[in-house]
Amino acid sequence: MSRWSGLKRRLGMVLEIPQSTLLNVPRVTMIGAYQVYIENHRGVLEFTSGRLRLRLPAGQLQINGEGLVIRRIIREEIFVEGERIGSLTFME
């Protein structure tokens, strides 16, 4: 993966293709500390109002917070809102 990812990255920059498409990694858009929009995930591992764990193409993403609510979830996109989002952690 790493051998290719470096090449892909460079190819992406040259052709000006967004990296998330090329590299098959999630795209995380965060607004303040209360809204997160994640594209390109692979499923929900755990969901409570305090913690959300998502499976990624490579590894996991853990979101800690309070009052977490999944506003929308469809296929490979998820839109999370919370009273407060404390941390996002990428894990293996």
Add this chain to the structure above:
Amino acid sequence: MVTWWWQWLLGYLVCKIKKGEREELINFLLQEGVEIWDLHEHPDTGTIVFCLSLADYRRILRKMKPLPFRIQILDKRGLPFYLLQAQKRKWFWAGSLLFVLLLYVFSQMIWQVEVIGNEIIPEEELLQVAGQLGLKKGVFRQRLPGNEQMQSELLSRFEQLSWAGVEIKGTKAVIRVVESKHPEERQLENPRHLVAAKSAVVKEIFVEKGKAMVTRNQRVKKGQILISGIMGYEAKPQIVSAKGTVKGLVWYETTVTIPLVQKQFRLTGETEKRTSLLIGNHAFTFFSKKPAFDHYKLEEHVWHWTLGPWKIPVGLYERVYYEKVPHTKTYPQKEALELAKERARKEILHQLDEKAEIFMEKVLQQDLDSGTLKVKLYYEVLEEIAKEQPILPGGSMSGKAPGE
């Protein structure tokens, strides 16, 4: 928790899943392409509550049968469910639909036909003709004859019209007509003279047609020809209908009697009001009796309550009583004289037409006799003295009236 009205329109379900199965179920739904929203953890239990669309639910229901998860439906929301409910109240909805339909249908018909602008031609005639053409209450607007057709029909049937038009405003049709203004109808041109109706002194003479026979300040006797209808020479006479105005001074004498002491009523200023409810033509009074005046002047007011253009037969009937007391009034002679003069003036002018003027007024004699004043008055009045006199065929050809 915000869900779109769009989802309400299509119908959605609020569901619950229990702890343990949750995450797998969510992933399963994601795989099937079902969109889920508003997921949140139920505070007390470990359950998750979420919403999904009705279409999706129906789609995956079968696929879920072999699988171990269970979706529990908490609530069904949206238009499809509402319609199910509506079916139980079929007639309510059918009735409201009928109402809307009827409203539409009725709005496409004519309910009122009005005629504006007619002074000579009676309304009923115009309405009748319009009705024959197809314009009357209760017809559909579509089936009405065209504007030009109505216009030409109306104009051809009534010659007095110079213009006619039909305008349809909503459910009201307005027929507007303009009547042709003829110059004043000329009266039948009978050959005639204008003679004096009374003896007088001619003050003004204006000849429109004919030959003047008298001059200003000339004294004329009753019956004398003022404007002759015979013009032209002796050899070639021409007979016309004399027309004109002759004004002269006519004198009158009249006597008026005025008693000096008169019994009258005087208002004291005390009033009392009685109000009663008016239903139809009957008045219902509560708590009232006639006021304690011996004599009164009564003023009555009636109000009907109106709702827009309609008068409902309920109203108020109010009576105001003004107290009067008998009162004798003594007129001094001077006042009585004035009263007498006024009365005389009124009488004289009443007998003549409006254009007469009182030229001179003179008190000839005053007699005060046992409480009454007798006044003899002399008036000179300027008034129209011309009167028609037809020229009979075979009558004299001279300028004098026959028999004079």
